[in-house]
Amino acid sequence: MKYLDEYRDPALAKRLSERIHAVVKRPWTIMEICGGQTHSIVKSGLERLVPPSLTIVHGPGCPVCVTPLEIIEKAVRIAAQPGVIFTSFGDMLRVPGDTTDLLHVKANGGDVRIVYSPLDAVAIARKNPDRRVVFFAVGFETTAPANAMAVWQAHKEGLTNFSILSSHVLVPPAIEALLSAENNRVQGFLAAGHVCTVMGYHEYFPLVERYRTPIVVTGFEPIDILQGILMLVTQLEEGRHDLENQYARVVTREGNAAAQRMIFSVFEVGHRTWRGIGEIPMSGYRLRPEFAAFDAERLFDVGDIAVRESPLCIAGTILTGMKKPFECPAFGTQCSPEHPLGAPMVSSEGACAAYYNFKRQGSAV
Amino acid sequence: MSAPTIADGLNCPLPIGEYDTIVLAHGGGGKLTHRLIDGVFKRHFSNPDLDRLHDGAVVDMGSGRIAMTTDGYVVSPIVFPGGTIGELAVNGTVNDLAMCGALPRYLTASFILEEGLPMPELDSVVASMAEAARKAGVAVVTGDTKVVPRGKADRLFITTSGVGVVPPERVIGHERVAPGDAVILSGTIADHGMAIMSVREGLEFESEIRSDTMALNGLVEAMFTAAPDLRFLRDPTRGGVASTLNELAASAKLGIVIDETAVPVDGVVRSACEILGFDPLYVANEGKLLAVTAAKDAEKVVAAMRAHPAGKHAAVIGRITEGHPGVVVLRTAIGGERVVDMISGEQLPRIC
Known part of the structure; x- marks a missing residue:
């Protein structure tokens, strides 16, 4: 199939794998940032194609995983209110807040709907003027333009029953937080291709320079990722730290200007708390003051929410690449996709769930 | 206009005989129930056993062991590309x-109708059901109808039970599966689940995705004719191929290795799965089967399947192994490997 088969070609994969094996002389630890890449790596069994001395750790790029528990609890409480239609991308429904998850709110009579685009949520608001429609706007720079567009559209139409519960996060500050940590062990990054499609890759030049760490903007298909890995390990072996673009068929230096304009007409950059990591300065988007009327956090009084993470969950060390999921004592025992203790076990993009689903440790493969 | 007479005012209104929707009285057991049975169910399903209109049926099963099954059908929408809830049932x-x-012989059918269901819709579903029974060579010999108030059911639920006869020489089951055996799939996967998903979500693709709902008894007979020693059969419905293979691996206490490139997936279905972030291995099928045969029989079974309309794209997709008991392993298209686990909960579309 066009655009799929070319990027999953076994012969090409084999050639790239051989070249990676030939290049790698020393042990390296690299990180893919994006949850979509994590998913692709485990789903295609790609780690078997790289040398054992190359450690691939999975980064904090799964929006489901890094959305703070407090926000999820807010979502659950808003969704349970009468007269509310709560709309969300599918993944978020299963993430447990402090008390319950959105699927249970739905089962108990809450009107919770999966949408594929935030503009669908705007359409629901238009059709249901007597209901309050809330969209759970989570994600990285990738989902931000469409979410901004939804607010923009609702504003233009004068819809007063539409709002978003926003928890947007940004990649470059997260990479910086990882690199500046004392115990950082990541030596090179595969940057998230789709994020760079929107934002371009110019933001990464200062990081490469300051931390003398190579970054390769990489796509999502198995061949993309293998090529990204080859480019990264080549740099590492040659002692270079450059910013390179594997995903050149889609990503430009400056990114998508129209999408960026849309983002910044609705959002502004602010501090953001990341689940499992903590607050990272200037690492997220929040609604600009002139769009406060669309901010669900202001519109709904959900009271003071005090949440408590499971003491067993080591999501932070997983999301920062310190540990692999199977190094967690709760992995596959107290914590499974049926009973997740932390968010990385929930979404199929979450490192723990991806490992659990595709790569259970101990299975004699 | 003439002045109303006393007689006009005292007229007892005659009840409406012909309803264009289902009303509660259709389930009351009285005249309306009988009219519904005669006008819809008997009209379409007519056969000597059913026409006795008894609440039970006495049928001749001949010799052999008897197989029984029952299943409820609650799909929404009740009519979808490629089929209806009646055909599924x-x-x-x-x-x-x-x-x-x-060899399937007789079915019973129980209908739960929601008040307000348009009569023509019920009629066309029952007609499609009768046609499916005719194609499969089975008779609906008795049934039941209930009507529930609006909102207590989603339009129409159907439960069917079936009986059939197993020829004496046939012994199939997971205990007969052995290392080295071949795993055969009868055709493209994920068609039904993605057809339902695309109507529910209003997604449009270049060409319509149609459900694969189809009776497989004819195909099974062709397979037994080609290889009487067939070892295991299962239709991968809800939970898809991945779940059925996991059930087999667990109950047989053996491993299974599947080759991703050998598993047939229609191009449009594959695109739809990619767009929604679904794995076709976990998506429902309603007209496909998985079979296990001795490796030496695999080729002739696949040839017999391909000669049958229900098995045109049949293929060997993997084999049974002694290693990794209870675990299904997929050799991926790019040459990697991964475990294919049982799904937890339902597949939910991913964010990005």
Whole structure:
């Protein structure tokens, strides 16, 4: 199939794998940032194609995983209110807040709907003027333009029953937080291709320079990722730290200007708390003051929410690449996709769930 | 206009005889129930056993072991590209019997109707059901109808039960599966689940995705004719191929290795799965089967399947192994490997 088969070609994969094996002389630890890449790596069994001395750790790029528990609890409480239609991308429904998850709110009579685009949520608001429609706007720079567009559209139409519960996060500050940590062990990054499609890759030049760490903007298909890995390990072996673009068929230096304009007409950059990591300065988007009327956090009084993470969950060390999921004592025992203790076990993009689903440790493969 | 007479005012209004929707009285057991049975169910399903209009049926099963099954159907919408809830209710139950190695013979059907269901819709669903039964060579010999108030059911629920006869020489089941055996799939996967998903979500693709609902008893007979020693049969419905293979691996205490490139997936279905972030291995099928045969029989079974309309794209997709008991391993298209686990909960579309 066009655009799929070319990027999953076994012969090409084999050639790239051989070249990676030939290049790698020393042990390296690299990180893919994006949850979509994590998913692709485990789903295609790609780690078997790289040398054992190359450690691939999975980064904090799964929006489901890094959305703070407090926000999820807010979502659950808003969704349970009468007269509310709560709309969300599918993944978020299963993430447990402090008390319950959105699927249970739905089962108990809450009107919770999966949408594929935030503009669908705007359409629901238009059709249901007597209901309050809330969209759970989570994600990285990738989902931000469409979410901004939804607010923009609702504003233009004068819809007063539409709002978003926003928890947007940004990649470059997260990479910086990882690199500046004392115990950082990541030596090179595969940057998230789709994020760079929107934002371009110019933001990464200062990081490469300051931390003398190579970054390769990489796509999502198995061949993309293998090529990204080859480019990264080549740099590492040659002692270079450059910013390179594997995903050149889609990503430009400056990114998508129209999408960026849309983002910044609705959002502004602010501090953001990341689940499992903590607050990272200037690492997220929040609604600009002139769009406060669309901010669900202001519109709904959900009271003071005090949440408590499971003491067993080591999501932070997983999301920062310190540990692999199977190094967690709760992995596959107290914590499974049926009973997740932390968010990385929930979404199929979450490192723990991806490992659990595709790569259970101990299975004699 | 003439002045109303006393007689006009005292006229007792005659009840409406012909309703264009289902009303509660259709389930009351009185005249309306009988009119519904005669006008819809008997009209379409007519056969000597059903026409006695008894609450039970006495049928001749001949000799052999008897296979029984029952299944409820609650799909929404009740009419979708490639089929109806009625066809599903017949084919699903026929297939459950066929997967026992049985020759399906008789069905019963129980209908739960929601008040307000348009009569023409019920009629066309029942007509499609009768046609499916005719194609599968089974008779609906008795049934039941209930009507529930609006909102207490979603338009129409159907439960069918079936009986069939298993020829004496046929012994199939997970205990007969052995290392080295071949795993065969009868055709493209994920068609039904993605057809339902695309109507529910209003997604449009270049060409319509159609459900694969189909009775498989004819295909099964062709397979037994080609290789009487067939070892295992199962139709991968809810939970898809991945779940059925996991059930087999767990119950047989053996491993299974599947080759991703050998698993047939229609191009449009594959695109739809990619767009929504679904794995076709976990998506429902309603007209496909998985079979296990001795490796030496695999080729002739696949040839017999390909000669049958229900098995045109049949292929060997993997084999049974002694290693990794209870675990299904997929050799991926790019040459990697991964475990294919049982799904937790339902597949939910991913964010990005």
